[in-house]
Amino acid sequence: MGLGIGLLGFQTTIAHSVTLSGTGVHSGAEVAITFHPAEADSGIVFQRVVGEQTISEFKAVSSQVGNTDLCTILGFSPATSIATIEHVMAAIYALGLDNLLIEVQGAEMPIMDGSSAPFIEAIEQTGIKALSVKRRYIRILKPVRIESGASWSEFTPYDGMRFEVEIDFDSPLIGRQAWKGDITPSVFKTELSRARTFGFMRDVERMWAAGRGLGSSLENSVVIADDNTVINMEGLRYKDEFVRHKTLDAVGDLALAGAPFIGCYRSYRGGHKMNANALKALMSDPTAYEIVENAPQRQRPAPREVIAVSAP
Numbered sequence: 558m559g560l561g562i563g564l565l566g567f568q569t570t571i572a573h574s575v576t577l578s579g580t581g582v583h584s585g586a587e588v589a590i591t592f593h594p595a596e597a598d599s600g601i602v603f604q605r606v607v608g609e610q611t612i613s614e615f616k617a618v619s620s621q622v623g624n625t626d627l628c629t630i631l632g633f634s635p636a637t638s639i640a641t642i643e644h645v646m647a648a649i650y651a652l653g654l655d656n657l658l659i660e661v662q663g664a665e666m667p668i669m670d671g672s673s674a675p676f677i678e679a680i681e682q683t684g685i686k687a688l689s690v691k692r693r694y695i696r697i698l699k700p701v702r703i704e705s706g707a708s709w710s711e712f713t714p715y716d717g718m719r720f721e722v723e724i725d726f727d728s729p730l731i732g733r734q735a736w737k738g739d740i741t742p743s744v745f746k747t748e749l750s751r752a753r754t755f756g757f758m759r760d761v762e763r764m765w766a767a768g769r770g771l772g773s774s775l776e777n778s779v780v781i782a783d784d785n786t787v788i789n790m791e792g793l794r795y796k797d798e799f800v801r802h803k804t805l806d807a808v809g810d811l812a813l814a815g816a817p818f819i820g821c822y823r824s825y826r827g828g829h830k831m832n833a834n835a836l837k838a839l840m841s842d843p844t845a846y847e848i849v850e851n852a853p854q855r856q857r858p859a860p861r862e863v864i865a866v867s868a869p
């Protein structure tokens with residue numbers, strides 16, 4: 558199973574603070590974020606900061622999610638909330654980071670290149686450090702399924718952390734695409750992390766007219782023209798980049814479980830809202846999961862996945 562280092566059984570954080578800056582996709586404003594190491598059992602915490610002053614703080618768990626219409630937002634008031642956390646959370650979850658303080662100078666995460674790759678690079682640059690407290694996992698015990706029109710998603714028991722994501726777009730360029738796999742740091746990094754967010758030109762224009770998506774550009778999105786061609790000169794990073802990005806989004810959304818899950822998450826024509834609702838459905842049924850300290854033996858990572866870890 559994935560979460561490589563986490564499978565040693567101990568919680569993790571980063572070795573040193575690291576700062577990233579870029580454009581906020583919704584506001585178009587410049588934003589800077591700094592990842593700081595954090596103590597065991599503190600979880601992933603976002604702080605919105607103006608100058609030296611902290612104006613809000615949220616633990617990255619599903620109960621703190623206010624809105625999921627265009628992106629995933631922590632908090633319930635625009636004055637204090639923190640938006641577009643999903644690509645950062647995907648990187649954190651896939652690398653097996655349990656504890657982190659993320660200081661945000663701004664109202665949203667920088668969109669960077671529209672993928673998780675820049676966040677992975679930043680975290681790998683500083684390094685991951687094991688802490689001396691055991692990690693807890695959410696093990697799925699029985700199927701939990703939600704449906705909405707033609708869309709559905711479900712958790713099922715599985716010895717690992719698996720994603721099976723399928724999309725079906727009414728666009729010949731995208732059409733039906735599926736990605737299936739067990740999430741490990743290396744699988745996430747090579748197969749999913751570089752997949753960019755995407756949109757149709759007509760929707761981008763509508764968003765701009767409504768004063769949203771002001772920071773969105775060909776530098777951070779794959780844009781599809783009305784004739785179903787990719788506008789970006791460089792083309793696609795993967796032939797099926799679209800479903801890979803949807804899987805990346807799902808990893809980031811499920812990171813709000815607050816702990817790695819042991820199970821399979823399947824979704825068909827899903828999105829942020831459906832991922833959030835599936836997680837809510839799981840959490841509201843205490844008979845559907847259990848909290849365990851040890852991942853099953855056979856889920857231990859191969860030694861090569863442990864090399865980058867420094868001892869506590």
Ligand SMILES: [Zn+2]
Nearest residue numbers: 643754802806
């Ligand atoms: Zn996304």
